[in-house]
Amino acid sequence: MCGITGIFAFNLVGKFNRIHVTNATMALHQRGPDFQDIYTDEWIGLGHRRLSIIDTRAVANQPMWDESNRYCIVFNGEIFNYKQLRASLESKGEKFNTTSDTEVLLKLLMHEGTESLNELNGFFAFAFYDKQEQTMIVARDRYGVKPLLYVFDDDKFLFASEMKAILQYGLEKQIDYNSLYTYLQLNYIPAPDTIFTHVKKLLPGHYLEIRRQKMSVHQYYSIPYSPGNYQNISYSEAQSTFERLMDEAVQRRLVSDVPLGAFLSGGLDSSVITALASKHKPDLHTFSIGFRDEKFFDETHYAELVAKKFNTKHTVFSLTNDDLYRHVHDILNYIDEPFADSSAIAVYILSKETRKHATVALSGDGADELLAGYNKHAAHYRVLHPGLKEKLVQSTASLWGSLPQSRNSAFGNKIRQLSRFAEGAKQNSKDRYWQWAALASNDDALKLLHPDLRQNKWLGEYVGRRKQILQHIPSHENINDILYTDVQLVLANDMLTKVDLMSMANGLEVRTPFLDVEVVNFLFSLPESYKINRAIRKRILQDTFRNVLPTALYNRPKKGFEVPLLKWFRREMKTYITEDLLGEKFIQDQGLFDIAEISKLKLQLFSANPADSHARIWALVVFQAWWRKYVG
Incomplete structure (x- = not known):
């Protein structure tokens, strides 16, 4: 887990920007506190900040070259099946100087090029440079765990892990009004766009190829999901397969040459990860945060039950609202592109405290988007399978809209939810999805903009962007269609962005077993009934591990955390x-x-x-x- 940046200059104007590589690399120091190095030649500049996880020796530092000094890589992430890939390369006569996954990735790309991307099980963003051919390949992992921003124009190609590094190259800061408008609705900016018109995010599952001053974008992976075309597998068989795949995914993520632990919130997802990890790592250290002033959201009791059952070394960071508030300005200072998921505050503090004990932490991220864990998924299900209650709520929509609404009281929050349900139920499938994904309606967001901006031509482009995001929501959707879009929109741009930002601000690597490619592909081969019905969300997860986890974890509401x-x-x-x-x-x-x-x-x-x-x-x-x- 690291920070990367670089430039590929196409002419003399572009070459001038190489002088910024050092400052761009230094801007990523919190992502990689252990080591920094850069490489420059006539046309190329590559920078790397290292957080040492596997083979912490200096010989594994980056930028890393092969023995011939033809190929070079800067790499952010982890390849969990690197030992198997290494063995395959060794059988073909390849030799290695390190025990790192970086060198395995470097030599795999040398042998197989972009065809090797689908062999990788892990998360990553990297740039691979062929000095002889003057070409560069830049890739991002399947689900967007690791970020990658870039700029391409007539003079140069730039890339970096974070916007703060991109801005060191002295770019024009032209606000993208489409992105601002979308941000005011969602509280984040979906890829491939950013807040600046000239800067883009590489989409998950994609790679770029730079050759002869031209850039081409390619997709190497998409979730193998075909609506209605599911595996012919019984529910009990699906449970057995799911349990095996999750156990393998967790095992893969336990490889580390530095202290490793697990986040344990007391919720189902992190508890499953802890249960599986403790089988293979008896000295597992788990970490929770409690909220002394917000008892409704404090789940440390459940976390302690899980820790006791699986005999982990458990640490609870008990926080007051004042503790949370003290970190607000640190977080605002670190965010280098508008991002307003307020739960990032809790993730920041959990990462900061965990980093005092471990350098790597497993988390349960991804389960809600894969398995229908959110309230909105239950709402979508009820719209698609309405009963008397749903019809009654819809028919009294005007009542809910007239009553006081607030997230800060049980009654006010229930009225808010009923109002949003009644309003969304009236919409078509795409508009309903967008409304329930957003915190502000299109109209409310537009009203916040200056009157002069509301008249601009950019609104037409916004419609196109929104259409692209919602392309996989058909007119008669099912829950798997919703989850497929959630993985690409909400998971990649909100949840994973939040965890990457807040963990890397503290030099902590977070690994997500639910986002193992084998797990994701399998879950999208299952019908929606295996994931949700009127009585239960994340059905297969709950049932598979029901006899493993403490019974107290079941039959209680999903709380999350509202700062x-x-x-x-x-x-x-x-x-x-x-x-x-x-x-x-x-x-x-x-x-x-x-x-x-x-x-x-x-x-x-x-x-x-x-x-x-x-x-x-x-x-x-x-x-x-x-x-x-x-x-x-």
């Missing part, structure tokens, strides 16, 4: 928001937002009916803090 934004905004952060970041002078000078609409949103924030205003305000706070640091 107390509303309380902070009304108290500690009130002046910072109302008079600074969202103050009239800042907004007027900036020229992006509508002062009157933001004033309405602030009034709602301090009203008795805040609804989702605090989440929308957080998106604006993140954007304004980012703007001030990187643009203003």
